[in-house]
Amino acid sequence: MDKTLLVTGGAGYIGSHTLLALIAAGYRPVVLDNFSNSVPEVLRRVEQLSGAQVEFVEGDIRDAGLLDRLFQQKAASGNPVQCVVHFAALKAVGESVANPLAYYDNNVGGTTTLLQAMDRAQVRHFVFSSSATVYGEPVALPYTEQHRIAPTNPYGWTKAMVEQVLRDWAATGEQRRAVALRYFNPIGAHASGRLGEAPQGIPNNLFPFITQVAVGKRERLMVFGDDYETADGTGVRDYLHVEDLADGHVRAVEYAGRTEAPFAAFNLGTGKGTSVLQLVRAFEQASGVAIACTVLARRPGDIASAWADPALAYRELGWKAERSIEQMCADGWRWQSQNPDGYSN
Numbered sequence: 001m002d003k004t005l006l007v008t009g010g011a012g013y014i015g016s017h018t019l020l021a022l023i024a025a026g027y028r029p030v031v032l033d034n035f036s037n038s039v040p041e042v043l044r045r046v047e048q049l050s051g052a053q054v055e056f057v058e059g060d061i062r063d064a065g066l067l068d069r070l071f072q073q074k075a076a077s078g079n080p081v082q083c084v085v086h087f088a089a090l091k092a093v094g095e096s097v098a099n100p101l102a103y104y105d106n107n108v109g110g111t112t113t114l115l116q117a118m119d120r121a122q123v124r125h126f127v128f129s130s131s132a133t134v135y136g137e138p139v140a141l142p143y144t145e146q147h148r149i150a151p152t153n154p155y156g157w158t159k160a161m162v163e164q165v166l167r168d169w170a171a172t173g174e175q176r177r178a179v180a181l182r183y184f185n186p187i188g189a190h191a192s193g194r195l196g197e198a199p200q201g202i203p204n205n206l207f208p209f210i211t212q213v214a215v216g217k218r219e220r221l222m223v224f225g226d227d228y229e230t231a232d233g234t235g236v237r238d239y240l241h242v243e244d245l246a247d248g249h250v251r252a253v254e255y256a257g258r259t260e261a262p263f264a265a266f267n268l269g270t271g272k273g274t275s276v277l278q279l280v281r282a283f284e285q286a287s288g289v290a291i292a293c294t295v296l297a298r299r300p301g302d303i304a305s306a307w308a309d310p311a312l313a314y315r316e317l318g319w320k321a322e323r324s325i326e327q328m329c330a331d332g333w334r335w336q337s338q339n340p341d342g343y344s345n
């Protein structure tokens with residue numbers, strides 16, 4: 001069986017870890033990335049770690065001509081693309097509020113351009129990086145996939161809109177299959193210490209901020225609120241190891257190949273909540289480095305708690321998160337301490 005996949009955004013944080021998982025499972029990924037938020041060095045490291053050559057096209061998912069050529073060339077070489085794993089997107093919530101059109105253009109417009117090119121090339125399977133952010137303020141926890149969809153910012157809306165586009169696209173028949181993976185909070189890094197998250201500028205998210213404090217790039221962690229209705233007053237999230245998340249994509253590609261359901265959405269999380277201070281303590285234990293913290297006011301738009309019901313992913317995909325918070329911290333620290341400046345070391 002041919003196992004050629006197109007991986008958009010494959011040079012990014014989650015995409016790069018997923019490349020390794022896909023290669024290990026016998027797939028041949030072709031990466032399309034415009035390096036708007038990543039660097040070519042990532043792919044060199046994926047090649048080193050996997051021992052495989054990674055085919056790569058530098059370009060934009062909004063370039064229809066490029067997509068046509070890519071799909072045609074793969075088909076002509078006898079390795080037609082079987083499935084698209086779609087990571088490429090902009091992902092900063094604050095930036096999406098300031099510049100929503102850039103987000104709708106790249107994330108929604110980019111996806112429809114990609115689906116149209118897939119239709120022309122008769123590529124029928126699609127795995128999409130969605131987010132738990134589509135749920136918005138929780139009506140009840142844990143979030144199940146039936147929870148109402150009510151994002152609270154333009155970034156979240158792009159994810160909800162693309163899910164709707166995929167539902168409608170897949171419903172047009174011809175064995176189209178779309179799988180939306182609603183990620184909770186991916187953190188950590190590849191166990192080798194060679195791949196990890198390398199945010200540009202000041203990190204928006206908690207974990208890379210903690211690791212940058214530990215390595216001396218930031219002075220202290222600002223804890224956004226300690227007056228939530230949680231055990232210690234700080235925000236609670238469902239952190240999952242990026243390697244577990246990567247494995248979820250292999251399961252989703254396999255599922256797309258066997259399911260009768262045109263569209264399905266799955267939560268990918270551990271089902272366990274961890275507070276800001278619990279994560280800080282776990283990181284201190286794993287790294288042996290003390291993290292200076294200052295408590296500030298709540299971050300606007302934040303919710304108190306969020307965690308997944310991951311049962312559907314286990315039932316349908318056979319996937320569950322295996323790695324502990326301790327492992328996430330140890331691997332994240334190995335990456336950050338060995339690559340203090342990310343990929344520019």
Ligand code: NAD
Nearest residue numbers: 009012013014033034035036037038060061088089129131
């Ligand atoms: P990332 O920024 O590290 O990776 C995205 C990659 O896509 C980058 O390499 C970037 O250069 C590329 N890209 C962006 N726009 C492109 C375009 N128009 N054409 C070609 N390439 C383009 O982000 P990530 O954390 O790896 O996230 C991957 C996906 O998962 C995104 O869709 C994101 O919205 C989603 N997601 C991420 C998280 C998270 O916490 N990291 C949570 C939920 C969902």
Ligand code: UD1
Nearest residue numbers: 093131133185204205206209222223224235236276301302
């Ligand atoms: C954020 C995004 C969400 C996205 C998710 C992906 C916002 C409002 N939401 O959510 O859309 O899907 O990342 O990973 O940006 N915290 C601090 N100090 C910091 C950073 C964070 O105390 O410097 C706290 C937050 O208040 C929160 C927790 O840490 O309680 C986790 O924050 P973060 O990593 O940004 O993730 P989310 O809030 O889940």
